[in-house]
Amino acid sequence: MPVMESLSIALSTIGAASQFAKGIMDTKVDAAVAEKVMELRNLVADAQTQLLAAQSEQSGVLAKLEALEKENARLKAWGVEKERYALVSLAEGTHVHRLKVSAQNGEPIHDLCPKCYADSEKGMLTYAGLKDGHKHFVCSRCKQSYLGQYVAACADIDYQPRGRMRGF
Incomplete structure (x- = not known):
């Protein structure tokens, strides 16, 4: 009972x-x-x-x-x-967790924020343009910012994506 x-x-x-x-x-x-x-x-x-x-x-x-x-x-x-991801380097001193090719299951390759990953959460990094000549990524969950590889040809330009232009 x-x-x-x-x-x-x-x-x-x-x-x-x-x-x-x-x-x-x-x-x-x-x-x-x-x-x-x-x-x-x-x-x-x-x-x-x-x-x-x-x-x-x-x-x-x-x-x-x-x-x-x-x-x-x-x-x-x-x-x-989390076993589907491997630790990779975006740039010297910047490490993220990237989806393994063998674990894609139809998903595109993407990177996860290391802070969110440590908190057992899945925060995807999105490209946010160039910052100080580096590729700039932002976590969709915690908004943490990460700098990727240096792009020498564009070092003097601070490009920010604006969305889709008409006619393209």
């Missing part, structure tokens, strides 16, 4: 006992019985409070368990996904 169902039955039984004790109290048999009935009602009330607290605690534990199971599944999926 599930624990939640057991707790519900226990609460129902305690409620019935409380009503029974109230019925005895209403008969006003004598002072000694009335005193014992009050003690019984207090014990029942305490038991109800403890059961409600236990039920609440169990609900919290179940919610935490569910969250941990989801996180575990996400990390397992990421473990499989």
